[in-house]
Amino acid sequence: MLTARPLPAFADNYIWLIEDGRGRAAVVDPGDAAPVIAALEERGLELGAILVTHHHPDHVGGVADLCACHPQVPVYGPHDSPAACVTIALGDGAIVDVLGTPARVITVPGHTLDHIAYFIAGDADGAPLLFCGDTLFGCGCGRIFEGDARMMHTSLQRLAALPGHTQVCCAHEYTLGNIEFALTVEPANDDLRRRSETDRARRARAEPTLPSTLALELATNPFLRDGAAAVRAAAMARAGRELAHDHEVFATIRSWKDVFR
Numbered sequence: 001m002l003t004a005r006p007l008p009a010f011a012d013n014y015i016w017l018i019e020d021g022r023g024r025a026a027v028v029d030p031g032d033a034a035p036v037i038a039a040l041e042e043r044g045l046e047l048g049a050i051l052v053t054h055h056h057p058d059h060v061g062g063v064a065d066l067c068a069c070h071p072q073v074p075v076y077g078p079h080d081s082p083a084a085c086v087t088i089a090l091g092d093g094a095i096v097d098v099l100g101t102p103a104r105v106i107t108v109p110g111h112t113l114d115h116i117a118y119f120i121a122g123d124a125d126g127a128p129l130l131f132c133g134d135t136l137f138g139c140g141c142g143r144i145f146e147g148d149a150r151m152m153h154t155s156l157q158r159l160a161a162l163p164g165h166t167q168v169c170c171a172h173e174y175t176l177g178n179i180e181f182a183l184t185v186e187p188a189n190d191d192l193r194r195r196s197e198t199d200r201a202r203r204a205r206a207e208p209t210l211p212s213t214l215a216l217e218l219a220t221n222p223f224l225r226d227g228a229a230a231v232r233a234a235a236m237a238r239a240g241r242e243l244a245h246d247h248e249v250f251a252t253i254r255s256w257k258d259v260f261r
């Protein structure tokens, strides 16, 4: 069984440390090598793999230093990545061996064009794990830098189709700000209000709000809720016109969030 824990990095990044319970580890999106090296030493772990979701420096910046210490470790990443550090290039549907457990690659362009996610199906002992980089966040989604809203919407829909008990391992601690926006879109959502209380209490204790579950995201995250009547109504009020398609609702909510303070 694999487990995952977030290693804080920079102001609000999480590098995910995956452990197999037998002394081996993999890391996802090591933007900085220092927290990874510290965690490996502290926990007595051998690094077996580096997984990269996309090319942004806060996700790949530590790869070179980690490879200098661990030259045999494979660096998995998108086949179309501009990042030079990727040694094993992956396309949609590729299966990667992560510490003896298969992970499936899901291409999720939108935040960047080269973005991929890694899905590890659970077994009887553990829940499925999703490492989604900057595509899906706690109660939010990534900004659209290289793709377009329709592309991002399709990517999020692919993630939304995964099992509800999937542990959602996002790359930033943005949850509280995202909840504030979500409550503006959907103020009467009781699941969202409960989440707001729970996650505020976690942050007050300096604990991460992640991983969340996909079921919680489906119940509270406006970027996965373009089919919900209240979200559609809020988007149409914002746009000032009828929005016939789910991707138009998504695009409206995403543009709204871009200017939300």
Ligand SMILES: [Zn+2]
Residues within 6 Å of the ligand: 054, 056, 111, 134
């Ligand atoms: Zn990014």
